[in-house]
Amino acid sequence: MSDRDPSRRPFRLPLGSRAVRGEVTEEMRFHLEERIEELMEQGHSREVAEREAKARFGNLPAISKEVARIGHRRARRHSIGATFEALGRDLRFAVRGLAKSPAFTVTAVLTLALGIGANAAVFTAVNGVLLRPLDVPSLDRLVVIQQDVKGLNISGAQLSAPQVNDLALHTDVFESVTGVAGGSFNLTGSGEPQRLTGARTIGGFFDVFSVQPALGRFYRPEDSENGNHRVAVLSHGFWRGWAGGDSSVIGRPIELNGLRYEVIGVLPENFKYRRTAQVFTPFEMTERFRQNRGIWSFTAVGLRRSDLAESRFSAGLGAIVAKWQADPARAAPSEMGFSLTSLPFVSFWAGELRPLLRILMAAVVLVLLIACANVANLQLVRSVAREKEIAVRAAMGAGKWPIMRQLFVESALVAGAGGVFGLILGSVAVGALARQGGTSLPALQSLTLGGPVFLFIAAVTVLSAIAFGTAPAFRAGRMGLQGVLRDASRGSSAGLSRGRALLASVAVQVALSVMLLLGAGLLIRSLSQLLRVDPGFQPDQVLTFRVSLPGTTYAQPAQRAVFFDQLTARLADVPGVTAIGGISDLPFGEGRNSSPFTIDGKPVAPGAAERHADMRFVQADYFRAIGIPLKRGRAFSPADREGAPIAVIIDESLARRHFGDEDPVGRTINQGRPALVVGVVGAVKQGDLSEADYPTIYYAYAQAPWYQALYVTLRGTAAPAELTRHAKAAVSELDPALPVFDIRPMAARVEDSLGARRLAMLVLTGFAALALLLALLGVYGVLSYTTSRRAHELGIRLALGAVPGDLVRMVLAGGLAVTGAGLAAGVLGFLLLARLLESVLYGVSPRDPATIAVGAALLLLGAMAAIYLPARRAARVDPIEALRGE
C-alpha cells in the first residue's frame, strides 16, 4: 500500500519481480506525463509535447529494462539479508524477553533438560545395545544361526563344527560363516597369572565381521586344521594393557594355558567382540569336533549375501535344512524335529536388555511429552502477561507471521538451552548407568555419548520446540490487535479458550504420568514377586570362584580330581569355613549342558518326547556348601570314586516329573552310561528366578573329571575378602601358575540375574516419580493461575452470598474433574500399552487391578494436595478487593 506516511518507513522493503516492473513502469509514466503537461502549459500542442518529452527521455524500453534489472538484483540480495537480519532481531528480542522473566526461563529450561537428558541417556543405551552394538559396516547383514530340536524341547541351541562348515558351503546364502566358541585362557609367563576372555573361532571370523587388522595380520580359516593354530590376535584394549601399545608386539610369544602362542595381529580399537573378548585364536580342530554333529559348541554367525533379500533369507535357510535332511550323513533323526533358525546379530547380542530398553524408550518419550506439555503451559500462562506487548507490536504494524516467528524463535531458544543442559544431564546419567548396570550387564559398560546420540538429541530438541511452541505462537498470531481491546475483559472468550487449552494440557500430563506410574508399579510388583521366589539353595555366606586347570599340565583327568581334592583339603583349614565343594556350572551361571537320558524299566511312551536333563558334576561337599537340601537317600561320599559304580543324585524336579510317587533311589538311569540313583536333592533355579525348574542329574566329579574348570563354593562366616585371600593362597601353593578368577559371593550372582529387571524397575520408577512431579506441578500451576484469573468472578459470588466453602468446593471439583479425566485416559492408554511389559513381568498380570488401583490412588492423593492449595486460596478471596481490582 502506498498511502502510508513516509515517515514510518523511510526505506521501503524491496519488492517481488512483478511489483518491481510495475513500479518502474509507473515511475517512467509519471515522468513522461508530467513533462507533457508542463510542455503543454508552455503552449505546445499535445502532439508536439508528447514527441518532445519522448525525445528528451531517450530509449524508454531500454531504460525501463535497465532500471528493472537493478531492482531485481536489489530485491534478491535484500531478501537474503533481510532473513538473517530478522532472525538476528528475533534472537535479540527473544534473549531480552527470556532474561526479563528468569523464573519462566529457568523452569522451562530445567523441565526440558530433565526430559531431554533422560532421552539422551536412554537413547545412548538403545544405540549402544540395540542399534549399533558393534561398529562394523555390514551389521544389518549379520545373522546368528541357531538350531531348534523340537523333539528334545531345545530351541536356540548353538551349532557343531561340521554344521558351521556346511553352512559356509552355501555361498548362495552366505558370503562367509564363522563359528565362535567361547574361550578363556590363563595368561602366564608375564607377572601374576591372569584370566583372559577370548574366542576360539572356526571359519572366516574376520571376513564375517569385515574387519581389518590395525597391526600385523589375521589368521585364516584353514589355520584351525593345518597345525598353525598357535597364533593369537589381540584386542586393541588388551594390546595396550599387556604390550603397552607397542607395535613390535607382532611375532612376540604369549603363553596361554601354558602353551606358547605367537601374536600375529591386533584388532582395531572400535572392534569389540562380545565387548570384553581380549584374545582370538583359531579353534584347534580335533577329530571329535570335526565329525560329531552333536557337539553344539559354536555360536554360528553368518554374513548374509548382499544380493539376497532379507525376505528370501529364511527360505534359503529352509533349503539348507532340506538338503541336510536328504543326506544320510547329515540328517538328524526325523522325529527330533530339527530346524535352523536365524536372528539378527544385533538382537542376539542385546539379549535380555531388549525388552527392557524398549520399555525405557517408551517411558522416556512419555517423560519428554509431559515436559513439553508443562513448558507449553508455562508459555500459555506467560502469554497472558505478554498480551499487551504483542498487541502493541501488532498495533505498530508487525504482521501476524513475524509475531509468530518471534515466539517460535523464543521457544527454539528455550528448547536449545534445554537440549544443551539435557546433554549434560544425559552424560551424567549415562555414567551412572554404566556404573550401576555395568557389573551385572556388561553391555552397558562401554556406553558413551556419541554422534548418533547428538543427532537424536538435536532432533528431539527441535521436535520439542515445535511441540510446546506451536500452541502459544498460533494463539498470539490469532490474537493480534484485538488483544489490547480485550485487555480489560478477563471473562472474554479468548480467556476461556486459553483456560481450556491449559486444562487439556494438564489432563494430558496426568494421563501420561499415570501410564508411567502404572508401568513402574507393575515392575516393582514383579520384582518383589521374584525376590520372594526360593532359588532352592542358600546363597548367603557363600563365596564362589573358579579355577581352570590347563590341559597341558593336567592332561590326565585323574590329575584334576586330585588337584581339587587337595584344594578342598587346604581350604578346610581356613577358619570359619564350614563346607567346601565344587561344581561344573553354578546356578545363575551361563553353562547349560542338557542331554537325553533313559530310566531302566521306564521306557518313554511311544511318540512322547525324549527325557532330558542337565548334567552337573559336583565335587566334595557341594550340596552342603551351597545349601541345597538332601531330600532322600545320601549325598556323594569319597567312596564314589573312579572304579566304583557310577552314582548320581537327581533333583526333585526330575524325580517329580519322571518318577512321580515312586522312590527313585536305587533305580538306574542312563545318560550315556548306566548310573545308580543314590539320592534326591532339592530343585534349584538354574538361570533366573523366573525360570521353571529344569531336571538335573548330578554326577560325582571324582568319577568323571572331564571338566577342566570347576567353580569352588566356600561356605564360611568370614568376610568375602578374607575368604578370597585364603582361596588365592591355597591355589597358589598348589600351583603358582593358576589364576583364581570370577570370584563372587553367590548372593551377588543371584542378585545380578535380576540386574536388568532391577535396573528397569529403578529407572522406570525414577521416570514415573519425575513424571508425577511434573504433572502435579502442572495441576497446581494451572489451577493457581485459573483461580487467580477468576478472582473477579469469585468476588462476585461471595458478594452475592456464597460462602468460602462453596468456592473451595467449586475449585476442587474443577480440578478433580480434570485430574479424573486424565486419570481415566491414562489407565485406558496403559491397558492398551501393557502388552509391551508382558515379557519382563513375573507373577503379575500386565493388567493387574491392584497395581492400577494403588497407582490411581497415589495419583489422586497427590492431585488432591496440588488442587487443595489453590482451592484454599479461592476461599480467601476478598470480594471488595477482587471487584475493585477490575
Next chain:
Amino acid sequence: MPTTDLELVRGTLDLLLLKTLSWGPMHGLGVVRWIEQVTNQRLQVEEGALYPALHRLEERGWLGSEWGYTEKGRRAKYYELTAEGRRQLGHEVTKWSHYTEAVRLVLTSEGAR
C-alpha cells in the same frame, strides 16, 4: 525551449544527484528540474540516464525511496538521501574539488620557457 549549453562531464551525474537530493526528497523529474533551474538551463541532464543512476544509487544504499504524492495529487516515487548517502556526498564533493583544482592548475599554467 532551452538549448543545451553544456554536456555533462562523465561521472559527475552521481555527484549532482546526491547534491540535489541533499536539499530534500524529490522525484526523478523534480531532480531534473532542480538542476536545470539552478544552472539556468545551462546544464541539461539526459533524462534517460537519470533513472538507472538513481536506482543504482539506491541499490548502494545512498538513496532511499518512498512513493508519495505531488502537489497536484499525482503518485510519484520520491528519492531521499540516506545517512550513508550524505557521507558519500562529502567524499564526492572533496574528490570533485580536487579534480577541478587540478584541471584549473593545468589550464592556468604558463607554458614552459
